[in-house]
Amino acid sequence: MIVREENQPDSLPVFTLASPERLRADRTYAEQTAMRLLEYLVYLDELRGAGRIFLP
Secondary structure, eight states, rough: HHHHHHHOTTOOOEEEEEEEEHHOOHHHHHHHHHHHHHHHHHHHHTTTOEEEEEEE
């Protein structure tokens, strides 16, 4: 709720883990999630104002 209310065009996105339990239990999944996060971080300026981004 706060992300929607406070989001501005220059706000950084909030990254949310879709499955934190799986992240701890599955190394392959954790590596894939980390790679996806790094891809997002490379283009962080383009993601400003996106609100919430779910990491698979």
